[in-house]
Amino acid sequence: MAFEGDFPATGTRENWDAIVVGTGIGGLTAAAYLAASGRKVLALEAYDVAGGNSHMFRRRGAYEFDVGVHYLGDCGHGGILPSILSGLGIEDRVTFRPLDQERYDRVVLPSVTVEVPASWDRYRERLVAAMPEEAAGLSEFVTVCAAVADANRGRLLGVPGSDVMNLPPEIRRWNHRMLTQLFDHCGLSPRARTVLAATSGNYATAPNQTLVVLHANMVDDYMRGSYYPAGGGQALVAAFVEAIESHGGALWTNARVARIDVTDGRTTGVTLADGRKLNAPVVVSNADYRRTVLELAEGAFPAAAVKRSRDATMRLATSTTYVAMDRELDIPNGNVWYWPNEDIETAYRKVIEGDFDELPFAFMSFTSIKDHGTATVCPPGHANFEVMTLVPPGYEPWGVSEGPVNGGNYRRDPAYQKAKQRLTDGLLDLAEDILGPIRPHVTHVETATPLTHERYIRSSGGTPFGLATWGRAGHRPDVTTPVGGLYVAGQNTRFGAGIVSVAVSGVAAASAVMGEELMPEVYRGKVYGNSELLPERAPGWDPLEVSRGAGRKGERGLPRLRALSEQQALTH
Incomplete structure (x- = not known):
């Protein structure tokens, strides 16, 4: 089925209901939900292929490498990311393969090794077995993190009674304190702190710059199961692209945005680097937040927001x-x-x-x-x-x-x-x-x-993890902005970094545009997309080709894999 929105980057269509700048998972999620709601949506990507940090690349005609999708948490039945996919009708297009749930992470120090299981209770047991002299502090740390994470997840999903304010005071007080402070309170040694925060590379801030809630939420995702998408991150990207295009939206790659246009305090669209102007009353920026404020929408934000963004530090x-x-x-x-x-x-x-x-x-x-x-x-x-x-x-x-x-x-x-x-x-x-x-x-x-x-x-800063400080450590912008019609999504928002978190930010941005709380609705099973519109996947279906956009289908230059016989002949 052909749609009016299916134009290549060299197309001439100028007027859209919404334009999304940048096609990381946050931008793609926002675009897909807006398209599923009936809006004519254009997603713009400066690079040759959509995906951002979820992009994969090929080498020597034999290997595919993932840029940023290493493992995903909470992707089993009823998980957050599967719920987001289900809300678009594309849940059957992505298969999540489980890692070993008894040892999805192995933390190795010279003097101790801890195999991390997908269970807070078993995690506590293994920590205590590895460092029995710190049993009390380790147990309290796990109790606080599990409770804080569960309350925040429940609030996100609209679970009745789920609110940090309902936690006991001795746990609630840690929600917005720093990880180092909780370590100190639990009396933990440097070795124990290293084991507990060993996976901090998933968000890239030191314990004294990391909110307990950030660390707890990250670990909690994996405690609900650790997975990898079959075919890698690009397969996930391609499913979102199919959702966008099948619902009348379009993806243009090799289309860099030079400016977000604002008139009288309201977004009017964007101007591309080649000079073309595209009109839309709604723009969602999945671009870097500081560049959005200081460069793409220069002069549109209030002075206080500009200063905060200019002074911000990155992870x-x-x-x-x-x-x-x-x-x-x-x-x-x-x-x-x-x-x-x-x-x-x-x-x-x-x-x-x-x-x-x-x-x-x-x-x-x-x-x-x-x-x-x-x-x-x-x-x-x-x-x-x-x-x-x-x-x-x-x-x-x-x-x-x-x-x-x-x-x-x-x-x-x-x-x-x-x-x-x-x-x-x-x-x-x-x-x-x-x-x-x-x-x-x-x-x-x-x-x-x-x-x-x-x-x-x-x-x-060349970081995939976004802002470290924005006014104060751990504080981040919401998806709404002071500029009318301009929204943001991605790793710089309050929802945090990581694939699942940025997907949630995309849902939140679409929610703000639509005036509807989407995340609780899709978690309870509401479907906005129409799976009958999705294209058939022919033999040899290639997520990289899909991620270029329908307008570039068949265009030359796409890296291909060699035939299996040629791959087997690889030598040094």
Whole structure:
């Protein structure tokens, strides 16, 4: 079925009911719900393919790597993300594969290892078994986090009686205090703090800059089950794109927005980098929040909001090394968080101060195990995984003075190449501490830095995790703004970073536009989308091609995978 909204980026349509700037999961979710509500929606993406941090890329015609989708929490029956998909009628288009629910994360320190299960009670038991001398403090920590998370989740989903204010005072007081304060209250040692906050790489702030509610909510998601989408993050992106386009909306890629147009305090649409003006009374910005306020909608926000955004700080950035090998890995289906230093607060302080001599940790995520049997991940008998860490802020550690958004030409700079190679070697060293000698089997290796992330995502500070401070630590903007008709979604909003959180932000943005509380409704089973409109998926269906937008279907330049016989012939 063809729709009026199906135009390529070179199309001529000018008038829309809503325009979404940026197609990370937050923007796609907002666009899909607005399209399902009957609005003519245009989603604009500066890059060649939609997805943002959920994008995947291909190498050597044999391997697919996920940029940011490592594992997702609460994706079982009745989970938040499945409920969001169900509300659009696309729940059958994404399959969530469970990790090992008894050890979805393995926290490794030199003196202790804790295998994290998908259960607060079993988690408590394993913590106490590993560090019995701290049993009382560990137990209290788990009690507080589980209760705070459950109350906040219930409030989000409209569960009757769920409110932080209904918690006992001794627990309620921790909801908006810092993680370090709860550690201190529980009398926990540096080693115990490191074990408990080892997975803080999922939000990238130190314990003294992290609200208890943020940490509790993140852990709680995984305690409700840990999963990976079959086919990777791009399969999830493609399902949202299909929902948008089948309901009359459109996705334009290679379409960078230069300005959000505002007249008399109200949004009127956007102007693209090529000069085209597109009109809409509603704009949802899934772009970086600081760039939205200070650049895209420059002059539209009140002075106080401008100052707050200019003074804001970002969460730490990550660097990831993508590795492929010519042999499989015989390890459990879970991630590894390896902290060679058993004092997490010292490790974070060193990173923040710019110390690049010692990497704080290595997070290892094994796609070929999580998505075993999916032919696109890697050839049979091969392995595919990522090794990630946090890195110091700024451009100086990379030997350059400015980033790619401002025209910095960093990629072939000798100082940058040297720093990048040093980081790659360090991450491979940490990986070999856990996996043994892997270098003789490596068939492909490359590293993405914060400059890579800034180049493709245009995020302030090159971080995928958004704001650290916005007025005060932990405080973040809501999806509404002081500008009429302008809304925001994504990792900078109060809903937090991570795929599930940004999807919730997209639902919240659509709710604000529609004047309807969507999240409780879809959680209770209401369906806004019409699954009968969705396109058939032919043999050879490719989520990357779908994520270019219908107007570019069949266009040349899409990376393809080799035939299986060619993949099997891969050598060093």
